[in-house]
Amino acid sequence: xxxLYRFLIMASFFWLLPLQAVEQTYAFDDVNKQAIFDExxxxxxxxxxxxxxxxxxxxxxxxxxxxxxxELVQKGESKQDVIDFMVARYGQxxxxxxxxxxxTIWLWxxxxxxxxxxxxxxxxxNKETTTRVSDDYLKQAEEVLNQLDSDSAKKDKxx
Amino acid sequence: xxxxxxxxxxxxxxxxxxxxxxxxxxxxxxxxxxxxERPFPEFKLPDLMDPSISYSKQDVMGDMTLVNVxxxxxxxxxxxxxxxxxxxxxxxxxxxxxxxxxxxxxFGNLDVSQTQQEVKEMLAQLGNPFQFNIYDVKRxxxxxxxxxxxxxxxxxxxxxxxxxxxxxxxxxxxxQKEFAPIINGAK
Numbered sequence: 008x009x010x011l012y013r014f015l016i017m018a019s020f021f022w023l024l025p026l027q028a029v030e031q032t033y034a035f036d037d038v039n040k041q042a043i044f045d046e047x048x049x050x051x052x053x054x055x056x057x058x059x060x061x062x063x064x065x066x067x068x069x070x071x072x073x074x075x076x077x078e079l080v081q082k083g084e085s086k087q088d089v090i091d092f093m094v095a096r097y098g099q100x101x102x103x104x105x106x107x108x109x110x111t112i113w114l115w116x117x118x119x120x121x122x123x124x125x126x127x128x129x130x131x132x133n134k135e136t137t138t139r140v141s142d143d144y145l146k147q148a149e150e151v152l153n154q155l156d157s158d159s160a161k162k163d164k165x166x
Numbered sequence: 167x168x169x170x171x172x173x174x175x176x177x178x179x180x181x182x183x184x185x186x187x188x189x190x191x192x193x194x195x196x197x198x199x200x201x202x203e204r205p206f207p208e209f210k211l212p213d214l215m216d217p218s219i220s221y222s223k224q225d226v227m228g229d230m231t232l233v234n235v236x237x238x239x240x241x242x243x244x245x246x247x248x249x250x251x252x253x254x255x256x257x258x259x260x261x262x263x264x265x266x267x268x269x270x271x272x273f274g275n276l277d278v279s280q281t282q283q284e285v286k287e288m289l290a291q292l293g294n295p296f297q298f299n300i301y302d303v304k305r306x307x308x309x310x311x312x313x314x315x316x317x318x319x320x321x322x323x324x325x326x327x328x329x330x331x332x333x334x335x336x337x338x339x340x341x342q343k344e345f346a347p348i349i350n351g352a353k
Contacts, residue, residue, distance in 0.1 A: 055314045057194060070269060071268050
């Protein structure tokens with residue numbers, strides 16, 4: 008019983024966290040616009056306090072960006088329009104989901120290259136350790152063994 | 167061949183060390199302004215002291231101009247006022263963009279006449295570097311400029327192109343390093 012109680016307290020703690028993230032001071036008549044606005048404030052990054060989105064931040068510039076986002080969304084602009092508007096003014100930094108371009112492509116390519124290199128090295132090593140001893144070498148070894156056998160046989164006779 | 171292989175871990179280690187060492191001195195807030203080398207945004211805003219005067223982009227063009235975004239509430243702006251005043255005496259054309267405290271504006275605590283009074287007192291005390299002050303009423307111009315706080319400064323040439331940008335106060339060292347060479351180069 009006590010355990011269940013504890014579980015409920017903990018569960019309620021986690022349950023409430025996402026709910027308090029966005030203050031509801033921006034009113035919309037249209038549910039779709041509300042959804043776009045919520046997504047945008049989560050995705051747009053505060054240029055001042057850099058590890059927060061503008062929904063979480065109370066920095067001055069974040070307040071202005073939220074107001075601007077509200078204004079643009081109310082005007083009926085699409086999500087991409089607003090993102091383009093912000094990126095034109097604050098650079099790619101302002102969006103948490105940067106596009107794949109000549110620079111960022113390496114973030115995707117390098118891990119794949121590394122994976123291939125590692126797999127290649129692994130296979131190469133595996134082969135090296137399991138390579139069969141060559142026939143010539145085996146023959147030589149046999150000869151040496153035979154030699155040893157005959158030598159010891161001789162010694163036995165003499166003794 | 168075998169000996170060369172021994173250097174691979176050392177090489178990887180050195181590269182990582184150099185990368186991380188450089189990271190110690192990189193400033194994450196130093197992001198290049200997206201407006202650099204682009205035309206100054208269009209605007210139509212009143213004078214801070216006399217709302218009957220209206221300014222547009224043409225008023226910051228024509229001559230090499232330093233556009234300084236500032237506010238009386240901003241402590242760092244106070245610090246740079248005396249140096250900027252000396253720049254004005256040396257012949258640099260400086261135009262102010264007055265940037266209200268957005269948090270105060272959000273609570274509706276702003277009164278223009280009070281702001282004018284504060285500006286007068288502050289400029290009388292610390293020096294007045296500005297030819298005039300543009301009042302960025304809704305901070306739309308600052309947003310178009312990609313301003314993240316005050317103070318920020320933009321060097322605009324006679325054609326209205328932004329040549330240099332500084333986030334934070336300008337002092338002698340930064341002026342000589344980042345702004346003076348551009349002005350001298352243009353002459």
